[in-house]
Amino acid sequence: MAAPFFSTQFQPYVYQSQQAAMIPFQILGGEAQVVQIMLKPQEFVIIRPGAMCFMSGSVEMVNIFMPENEVGMWHWLFGKTITSVVIRNTGSSDGFVGIAAPSLARILPIDLAMFGGEILCQPDAFLCSINDVNVNVAVDPRARNVMGSAEGFLRQKLTGQGLAFIIAGGSVVQKKLDVGEVLTVDVSCIAAVNSTGDNMVTATLTGPGIVFIQSLPFQRFSQRIARAVTSPNMRENPKFFVQIAIFFILAYVVIVSSLILTDV
Incomplete structure (x- = not known):
């Protein structure tokens, strides 16, 4: 018996980028992954606090406030840090830095230029970024979309034209929705979705757009x-x-x- 046909199949996530001059990186490991990023002199990456795993001797780490990232009241209310860590290669030769996922999670490289310069993620999905990436907080006021946690109505909105690395739990698949195509997903299983249309991060998604689905959200894992x-x-x-x-x-x-x- 032939396999059933899907108009838009679920596919394992595969990184794609149209940018030729991109800092090289390598994702290591299986479940609790590490991304190793190569840095030429004076190149830098921005990471979430506490994510640095290892770095070469010529690389320095500075904790700074990023005014372009809108943090505001919600970050302060839920005890989130309002600073970012900048890791820069200050030496005269190439260096590297290893950035680890904070839990049993996979690391997804997302070229924002491929998604119209904006993508909406689960809370705390952002791991690190290269070049033009801003991390903002989005609030979903609809009660049906709130996940089972104190900060369940918060989302992270990544904007810009650079390369962002986000985390997702379990196995990750992506699905491209055609115009008018409807997909029902558990809210906590939505790792990221490009924010086109009105149904952003809802249990029922309507195309067109691309959604990244995680099989093991951190909330389920921690509850188990x-x-x-x-x-x-x-x-x-x-x-x-x-x-x-x-x-x-x-x-x-x-x-x-x-x-x-x-x-x-």
């Missing part, structure tokens, strides 16, 4: 680890729930007693 850590402890300690019940009973008795004594 949390359940695996806490559940065995509760099974091994059946008195846990009894102790909790006794605690609340004693607290209730203390509160009621204090109220009675106050009235007297």
Whole structure:
């Protein structure tokens, strides 16, 4: 039996770029990947704080504020850093830097020029960038699009004509939607989407456009680890729930007693 035909097939993500003069890079590893970027003298990359893994001796790292990146109230409210790290080769020979994903994630190089100079990503997707890339915060006010976290309505909007590296969990596939084509995706599985049309980062996407889908969002991964850590402890300690019940009973008795004594 022949395989079913799809008008626009799901495909593994393949990096494409129309820019001839691009800084060379190499992505290493399988699940928790590292991108190694080669830097000629005075060339630099911008990375998220805490992402640097290794670098050559001629490369220096400086933590600076990027005024072109709109951070504002939302970054401050959720405890996000409002600075960026600039890694520059200050030597006279070629250098390199290794930038690691902060979790079990794959690194996707995105040439923004191939996507109309703008792409919308999941929160904290940005890893590093080369040349003209601005990182801004977008707020999705629609409740149906909020993911299960305190910052679930925040998105990262990458703009410019440079090369950005973003992270995604599990396996990553991309799908190009034709005009009028509809695709329903779990919101947390949308790693990135080019922001054309009205349905940006919604559970129902309508073409035209390209969407990058991740099979294992970090929220699911962290929740599974949390359940695996806490559940065995509760099974091994059946008195846990009894102790909790006794605690609340004693607290209730203390509160009621204090109220009675106050009235007297």
